[in-house]
Amino acid sequence: MSLNPKPYLQEIVLMQDKVVSFDEFPFCIPTIKNLTSLEFHPDVTFFVGENGSGKSTLLEAIAAAMGINPEGGNKNTTFATNRTHSELDDYIKTIKSYKKPKDYYFLRAESFYNVATYMDSLVSPTLQGYGGRSLHKQSHGESFMATITNKLRGNGLYLMDEPEAALSPTRQMSAISVIHKLVKDNSQLIIATHSPILLAYPRAKIYRFDQSGIHETTYEKTEHFEVTKDFLNRYEMMTKILMGE
Template identity: 45%
Template sequence: MMENFISRIYLDGFDEDSYLFEIDGLKKFKELDFTSPITIFTGENGSGKSTLLEAIAVNWGFNPEGGSKNFNFSTHDTHSPLYSSIRLAKSFRHAKDGFFFRAESFYNVASNAQDIGIGIENGFIEWGGKPSHEQSHGESFLNLVNNRFRGDGLYILDEPESALSMQRQLSLMVSLKELADEGSQIIIATHSPLLLSLPGAQIISLDSDSPLEIDYQDSKPYQLLKLFYEDKELLFSKLFD
């Protein structure tokens, strides 16, 4: 296995008056090792997984709303200050490519790229003879991964499943596994039990007061899906009675 571009992150701490101190998954966080080419953050809403993912991306040099390091637009300046409190332990390997995907702002990224004329020739704005804004959200995202992600890079994805059907999530898993096998590093935040099952992925739960590495079977998305299929009546009785 090739060395990861980011091998470890450190949190230097932040002001206890900061709202960040109220995020359960970050209260006692000091450091985290990346032990696999694919690392997946999971946790309930508000657990801090997307906040931590964003901080890593911004610290690396990505635009807070997404895109590559070449993107510097700002539609809404709402990113957290956590990026200034973390340190990244980087390898001597140079990432030849990289991209930060945020489902909530991908439209803005594509619009900005189109406005400034980036990427028609390399498959970002247009692929398959169709501009990105003429494709569905899921279609344009999968084409982004398959045509814009060139490999040997760092790819950070925040809740990519929000744009994708289950079948398209399986397609995404194949593409991400191929990228990782060929030397890329991929960091994901997700609620999807499908994406969490990526072979060889390191799963980090932020449902405790510090990031905790867990097995797939111990993740809440898996456990809820398992309960749904094995005892749907019990689940529904708890929900609706």
Template identity: 55%
Template structure:
């Protein structure tokens, strides 16, 4: 029997479309060098420095799949800013023969806007997010309420920096939820800076940087090495950092 996952198997830039590689977002190295991404059946991480193109690429994949550019389910119909790129129009995707039954695009930067949209739609009551509305919970609590109540088996989920609202302990809780869902026929694509989330062992990691987009190991990510060096010697690392800053003044 053929595997139903990954729901999204791979993608690449459509070679049949004319592209201006001097224009945004095609001037981003990771987009320019986007020959093909093969997604893990369970979890794929996108990592890189700020401005490397993680959120831009994740947004394009989400819109190409049919999600709202600002997040939510495929049924979400709202817009607070027309700021997303046209990259989704240039992507060629390879999908599974079976579609997922559920899906969600979580964007940390626009989650407040989505929560407002949800409350306006149902008068402030939304039992599928738990016993309290999203705006009646802290930022981190609302993120976990989303993961615990809205994410279901047989789903395709895209998360953009989900750690933004989560403490380290809550990140571990999120990982446990992700793992349970991955074992129940779910696929995740996650853009993150979190060395905790990146430690998930059943995943593929793609690094976006000035050289393009390459697959890498967890232990080779800057997120892991910088965090390890800092925790091994925080005082020494801070002393060197402050000394370098003083030299630059």
């Protein structure tokens, strides 16, 4: 009986003794300043938290530490429009499985346009993995779905930063189906999101990023679930309050 290779990325450790100053970015971010180590679920791990809480910064660093282009794509996506990512990856130790994933991809909403442009710029664009059609000739949401349904082949480590940014609620529900298919195909996913729909994926590990650090939580206790549920249940009253009426 073979051992389960997942999680491919078991844990990360911040080498705090190497940090020169916790007053400098990104170490001044409370979640990074208080980080010692973080363990990942074999299937799906979510990062949630307010804007600026460090979710994307940490996910970007994980990508770079794993040898994936921090702007997005896979290990063969070699473009760099501008070095804007932090040097956090230099201070992260990755603890991995005995077995490497066969596939890697970082789907990053912020710089996905740059990935699409890079693919089109190749002498012989390798678009078959994206469904055979230029990502720029599709809507933002269509190009995202084309990527996760065609490019992610399974047996992989997949990082996603706010994938819901381009997806309608219906497409977000479709994305849950794709995520589950990838999990069944021996994949591990780490996803930073604000979507209460994606967060509903069962049995996932959810980490909340806030001013006191990073803490594991449950779906029903996330702000995303509580605020959305409260708003939808009382939307008429809530909109009046928000409009000062």
